[in-house]
Amino acid sequence: MKHVPLLFALHIFILLFHSGSIAADEPAYGDALIVGSIGEPSNLIPMLASDRPSHDVSGLVYQGLVKYDTDLSLIGDLARSWDITDDGLSITFHLREDVQWEDGTPFTAEDVLYGFNTICDPATPTAYAGDYLQVKKAEVLDSHTFKVTYDKPFAPALGSWGNIVVLPRHLLEEKKITESSLSRKPIGLGPFTFRTWAPGEKIVLDANPTYYDGRPYLNQYIIRFIPDQGTMFLELQSGAIDYMPLTPMQYTRQTQTDYFKNNYNKYKYPSFTYTYLGFNLKHPWFQDKRVRQAIAHAVNKQELIDGVLLGLGREATGPFVPGTWPYNPDVQKHPFNPDRARSLLAEAGWTDTDGDGVLDRDGRPFEFTIHTNMGNPLRLKTATIIQWRLEKIGIKIDIRVLEWATFLNEFLDKRRFHAVIMGWGIGLDPDQYDIWHSSKTAERELNFITYKNQEVDELLEKGRRIFDIKKRKKIYNRFQEILAEEVPYIFLYVPYALPIIHNRFKNIQPTPIGISYNLEKWYVPADRQKHRLLP
Amino acid sequence: MILYMLKRLLTMIPVVLGVTVLSFCIIHLAPGKPTDKLSELNPKMTPEARQRLEQYYGLDKPLHVQYLSWLKRIVRFDFGNSFSTDSRPVIVKIWDRGVPILDRRLMVTLIINVLSMLLILSCAIPIGVYSAVKPYSFFDRITTVFVFVGFATPAFWLALLLIILFSINLGWLPISGIKSIGYDGLGFTAQMFDRAHHLILPVFISAFGGIAGMSRYMRSSMLEAIRNDYVTTARAKGLAEKTVIFKHALRNALLPLITILGLSIPGLISGSIIFEQIFGIPGMGQLSFQAIMGRDYPVVMGLLVISSILTLAGNLVADMCYALADPRIRTK
Numbered sequence: 001m002k003h004v005p006l007l008f009a010l011h012i013f014i015l016l017f018h019s020g021s022i023a024a025d026e027p028a029y030g031d032a033l034i035v036g037s038i039g040e041p042s043n044l045i046p047m048l049a050s051d052r053p054s055h056d057v058s059g060l061v062y063q064g065l066v067k068y069d070t071d072l073s074l075i076g077d078l079a080r081s082w083d084i085t086d087d088g089l090s091i092t093f094h095l096r097e098d099v100q101w102e103d104g105t106p107f108t109a110e111d112v113l114y115g116f117n118t119i120c121d122p123a124t125p126t127a128y129a130g131d132y133l134q135v136k137k138a139e140v141l142d143s144h145t146f147k148v149t150y151d152k153p154f155a156p157a158l159g160s161w162g163n164i165v166v167l168p169r170h171l172l173e174e175k176k177i178t179e180s181s182l183s184r185k186p187i188g189l190g191p192f193t194f195r196t197w198a199p200g201e202k203i204v205l206d207a208n209p210t211y212y213d214g215r216p217y218l219n220q221y222i223i224r225f226i227p228d229q230g231t232m233f234l235e236l237q238s239g240a241i242d243y244m245p246l247t248p249m250q251y252t253r254q255t256q257t258d259y260f261k262n263n264y265n266k267y268k269y270p271s272f273t274y275t276y277l278g279f280n281l282k283h284p285w286f287q288d289k290r291v292r293q294a295i296a297h298a299v300n301k302q303e304l305i306d307g308v309l310l311g312l313g314r315e316a317t318g319p320f321v322p323g324t325w326p327y328n329p330d331v332q333k334h335p336f337n338p339d340r341a342r343s344l345l346a347e348a349g350w351t352d353t354d355g356d357g358v359l360d361r362d363g364r365p366f367e368f369t370i371h372t373n374m375g376n377p378l379r380l381k382t383a384t385i386i387q388w389r390l391e392k393i394g395i396k397i398d399i400r401v402l403e404w405a406t407f408l409n410e411f412l413d414k415r416r417f418h419a420v421i422m423g424w425g426i427g428l429d430p431d432q433y434d435i436w437h438s439s440k441t442a443e444r445e446l447n448f449i450t451y452k453n454q455e456v457d458e459l460l461e462k463g464r465r466i467f468d469i470k471k472r473k474k475i476y477n478r479f480q481e482i483l484a485e486e487v488p489y490i491f492l493y494v495p496y497a498l499p500i501i502h503n504r505f506k507n508i509q510p511t512p513i514g515i516s517y518n519l520e521k522w523y524v525p526a527d528r529q530k531h532r533l534l535p
Numbered sequence: 536m537i538l539y540m541l542k543r544l545l546t547m548i549p550v551v552l553g554v555t556v557l558s559f560c561i562i563h564l565a566p567g568k569p570t571d572k573l574s575e576l577n578p579k580m581t582p583e584a585r586q587r588l589e590q591y592y593g594l595d596k597p598l599h600v601q602y603l604s605w606l607k608r609i610v611r612f613d614f615g616n617s618f619s620t621d622s623r624p625v626i627v628k629i630w631d632r633g634v635p636i637l638d639r640r641l642m643v644t645l646i647i648n649v650l651s652m653l654l655i656l657s658c659a660i661p662i663g664v665y666s667a668v669k670p671y672s673f674f675d676r677i678t679t680v681f682v683f684v685g686f687a688t689p690a691f692w693l694a695l696l697l698i699i700l701f702s703i704n705l706g707w708l709p710i711s712g713i714k715s716i717g718y719d720g721l722g723f724t725a726q727m728f729d730r731a732h733h734l735i736l737p738v739f740i741s742a743f744g745g746i747a748g749m750s751r752y753m754r755s756s757m758l759e760a761i762r763n764d765y766v767t768t769a770r771a772k773g774l775a776e777k778t779v780i781f782k783h784a785l786r787n788a789l790l791p792l793i794t795i796l797g798l799s800i801p802g803l804i805s806g807s808i809i810f811e812q813i814f815g816i817p818g819m820g821q822l823s824f825q826a827i828m829g830r831d832y833p834v835v836m837g838l839l840v841i842s843s844i845l846t847l848a849g850n851l852v853a854d855m856c857y858a859l860a861d862p863r864i865r866t867k
Contacts, residue, residue, distance in 0.1 A: 034716070040825075042620040049620050050577070125591050125620075127577050129584050178622050198638070199631070200817020201712055226711050226815040227824075234698050235710050405567025405830065444585070531716075 025506065029207075031524040032220035032531040033505065036232040036244035040200065040225045044186040045177065046164045047119050047126045053223075057203055060221060060519065061188035064162030065093050065112065065146075068428045070511035072324045073469065074158055078107065078166060078189075088153030088467055093161065095144040099212045101168050102193050109146040113138055115165035116148075118177055125178065131160040153465040155472065156429040163190075191216045191520035200225060217523035220531070239263075242502040248310040251498045264500050269510045270323060271497040272426040274316040275382065276489040277370070279419050281450045285368070286418070292487040294344035296334035298393045299386055303336075305493050308381045312498060316491035318480035319424065319432055323512045325469060326430035328477040331484035341393050352394055359394040367396040368418035373407045379421045382492065386421075413444045421492075428513075430476050433460045436483075451488040504528040536858070543854065547847050554843045555609075555836065559602050562827075562835050568594060569618035569830045592618055605836065614837040619829050625837040628822060637730065641841070643713060644811070644818035647734065648803045651742035652796070658746045663753020664788075667761060668780060678750060685747030690806070694740045694813045701736065709733050711815035737814045741806055745799065752795055753788070760788040790861055797853025801846045 041054035046062060049055060065079040076082070079093040099107040116138045118124055134157065137149040150157060168187055172180055186194045191213070192205035205221040224241060226232040233250060235241045237259070246255065251266060260266075277299070279286040286292060301315045320327040345351075350359040350366055359366040370386065372379045380401055387397040402411065411417050424435070434440050437460050438452040456479060463475040483489070497514060504524045508515050524530070570588045589595050593604070608615055614625035630639050637643070666675040701708040709715065713733045714726075721729060760766065761784050769779045807820030815821075819838060826834035858864045 043622075051620070054620070122587055123591075125588055125622075127580055127584070130581050133581075183621060184623075198634070198714075198817070199628075200640070200815075200821055201714065202716075222716065224712070224716075224815075225817075227821065228711075228813045228815065230695055231698065231711050231813055231815060234695070234703060237703055238706070238710055240710065240716075403566075405565065405571060408571065409566040442582075444582070 025525055027217055027507070027523040028526040028529070029215070029217050029523075030219050030526070030532075031504070031529040032222055033218050033243060033519075033522070034222045034224060034241045034531075036226050036235060036241040037223050038225075038227055038229065038232070041203065043183045044194070045167070045180065045183045047115070047124065047128055047167075048177065048183060050127045057205070057223065058186060058188075059163060059190070060192040060205060061186045061190045061194055062163040062166055063188070063190045064164070064166055065095070066158060066161050068159070068513060070513055070517060072326075072428060072512060077162075079161070082158075084158075084467055088155075088465065089151075090147060090149040091158060091161075092141070092145060092147045095146060096212060097144055099189055100210055101170075101189050102187050102208065102210070103168075103171075104210075105168070105170050107166075107189055108143045109140040110143070111169045112146050112161075112166055113140050114169035114173065115167040118167065118172075119165055123176070128164055131156060132165070153467070155464045155467050156431045158467065159429045192221055195220075211520070213520065216520035218519075221519070236264075236500065239502075242505065244500060246498040246500050248308075248312045248495075248498065251312060251500075252310045255500060260500075263503060265503045265508070266498065266500045267508070267510050267515055268312060268496040268498050269512070269514060270314055270321050270494045272321055272428075272513075273423050274319065274321075274426065274494045275379065275421065275423045275492045276316070277386065277419055277421050277492060278449045278489045280415060280417050280448075281452075281488060282415060283368075283418055285366070288348050289486055290344045290348040291350070292490075293334060294341040294348070294393070295390065295395070296487050296490045297337045297341035297344065298389050298395075299490055299492070300336040300389060301492055303389075304382055304385055307385055308378050309493065309495050313493040313495040316494045318483055318491055319426065319435070320430065320476070320480070321426055321494060321512065325473060326476045328480040331481050333484070334487070334490075338389075338393050345393070350394075357394060358396050365396065366394065367398070369398040369400050370419045370421055371400050371402060371407065371411055371417045372421040373404045374401050375404065378495075379423070383421050412448050415443075415448065415450070430472065431460075431464045432479070433464055436460060436479075449488055453482060453486065456482055504530065539858070540851075540855070543851055547851070550847060551840070551843060555606070555840060556602070558839045559605070559836060560598070562830070562832060563598055563601075565830070567830050569832060570594065571830065605833075609836075609840065614840075615833040617826075617834050618831045619826075619834070625833050628834060629819065629837060629841065638713075638817075640817060640819050640822055643816060644804070644807050644820060647737055647741060647810075647816070647818065648807065650734065650738045651745065651803065654738060654742040655745040655749050656796075658742075659749035659753050660789075660792075662746075662750040664757050664780070664785060666750070666754045667757030667788075670758065675754075682747040682751055685744060688743070690740055690744060690809055691813055693743065694736070694810060697736055697740070708735055711813075713816055737810050737816060740810050740814075741803065744806075745803075749792070749795070752792060756791045757784065757788040760784040763787070786860075790857065793853050793856050793860065797850045800849035801842070804842045804845065 037053055037056070039051060039053040041049065041057050042051055043049040043054055044058045044061065046055060046058045049058065063077050065077060066074045066082070067077040069075045078096055078099055080096050082091055082093045084091050093112075095107070095109055095112075101107060116132060116135070119126055119129055119132050134150055134152075134154050135148050136151050139147050141147055148157070168182075171182060171187055184197060188194070189208075189211075191208055191211045193208045195204040195206045197203045202222055202224045207216045207219055209215050224235075226235060229247070232241070232244055233254070236244055246266070251268070255264070255266065277295075279292055281287060305311060305313045305315065314322050317331050317333060318328060322329070345359060349361045351361075352359050354360065370383050372383055380399070383399045387399060390397050412420065434446045436447060436451055436456055438447070438457050440447040441450045441452075459475050459479045463472055463479070466472050466475070499515060501508060505522050506525065507518070507521050507523055509518065511517065568589070569592060570585065586595075593601060605615065616622045616624050617628060629641050637646070662678055666672075666678050669675060698710050702710045709732060713730060715729050718726060718729055763784075766779060766784050769783045804819070807818055808824050809820070810816070811818045811820035812824060819842075822834065823838045825831070826838065
């Protein structure tokens, strides 16, 4: 009996201590993250979808054998480890034994084999079969060992064993995959499980209590579909959503109020995209390297970033994201220098002989069209600034803005353009074969500028056959040097991704691959939780 | 009367057929294909895979073959499956039996349009009548200004301004969607109240332009009615001014309004595209916007068939009402 008061006091002390100083920032279970999304997913079976919203959701429900770490190296996810034979031809994955599907069925190598067979099946309408058709043989060695063999070593192969091909065989085997209910009601093994989908309104995901890496702190992840960007921002302002991407204008101007400063955190990091000015290299004018270099010297990239992105971006020097391992910072840059541009053009035979302010050669004025697509005001602004800069060195530019499908089908695919302003999403693997290899220049293929360089071809072929990151880095560094010197594209800028998140969410750490990689570790301190678990 | 209706119904068939031929051609002539979303500018896409996709959707066949196979299905009321990656049946997208009736896309759009139609009538008729009875009065001038402003105001801009006022500054109304996040936990009455709450701004926005236009029509048609001999007669008889206006003049003035209402249905339906986009309302307008952008032929065609049938039905009903209201047409 004597001890009781003491224990009691100790207890109170601990309680006080907890609520007083630690609890304020201690990880706690609960609350919901409400995310605003312009688009709505179309299909939650990853291999059947090609749109960002679908992959954003299915990425939380499904897991892959491997995943990209924050520095873009590959680490195990459902695979505990893997062995690659010395010739680089086969990969053996050793899968985790402690993983189960949401319905309690254990996850095995058969699930991976099923996913692989399905994606290679000609009856599956998928955009991702390419990487898997390179596989010569896929086999299940035992319930948790999976082996694939390739004809030739294929470096992007390892990264392809992500969540696209891990599907619950026991739920899908009986039916055609296109008719499966899983496309609207996924059953996965990731950190979150699917709860409901109200078309046009929202998708609700719940924390998965049996997730192998531990239940996420958040109870729920809710995506609300708001097709209008202005409306979405107002929803944010009213506190009805917690997380959305901002435009540069919203980031620098509209969120500078005390309300936003006190309630939200803004983040910025390079997005995995870049915008470029690409030349049609079939056109005789642009076949001359000096002309392309001259135009590069006439364009002020920093001015574009300041004017178009309000400073929220980085100069691009090649097709990789600054700060990731394939990126080469030491390539030839063509700094803004109109005089150098003029002299390069003069070398190439372009001078203003008739004094009308426009350069000419053989009696033809230097006048060409920049095409870009409608609905992207940033690209149009970029084109306008470039137009103004080039006019100063005597090149006349017309800008033509076209509806996306028209632009692709009538101009890009048929090579009916002089120059285009476009953007590429950057893959997590550095393989750029499809965009730059000289064999990829047929109609509708991606080397639409018809770039041909033998050394680049060799580098690209070598780069996708080697697994060692250090050796690959050397190859892609050289690749970037050549591109920078030859200027088939003028790499303009890498815009920043600009998410804003309510500041009650803790443990958000920006890295080169963004912030959402550790979503299951985000938490809201107990005293700041807003949403109770919905029934 | 029944014979007349039958005749009207029969003439609708070639009209619908014509609409489908035209729209089928137009949507297929537009550059781009439904498979573009999967295949264009996608590094992982091989030419064989692209061909496979086009075969999968039957896009490799000649246009008239595609049209006839579509027509064959449509006469059995089978709208086919969507070409977007979810490949759901078109009919489920429009009228999903798996969700409560109030959440089905067609229902959502119909409710908003019917409510906004009612709002238009209940505002426009009194305004029009009052301005006609007292032409060039202060009230008439004010409404004239209102009408011009109403015509000139872009709906999307007004919508955003009203959201800022009522939802952000005053905090009275929700911003977007048709239900709150916590809707499922509410009781029935609270649920209905929640829905009504979400409908206020969208209904007002979709009615706004209509009120302006309709009150003008009402005013001129009322002015005309008042100038008629029978109104003079009624006044000469010594009837109360109220009776003259509401019983003799108004009834006649309403006739042209019926026709205009029937004609305004397509406008309301296409207007849905804009406000459903702004308010994030899961209705037919949002669906058609997505379908057109994705070149989702079966969905576009399904929506066109439904909205042209709605339009024709609206016209038919308007004609019926006209016949009912005006004995001169009935006897002809």
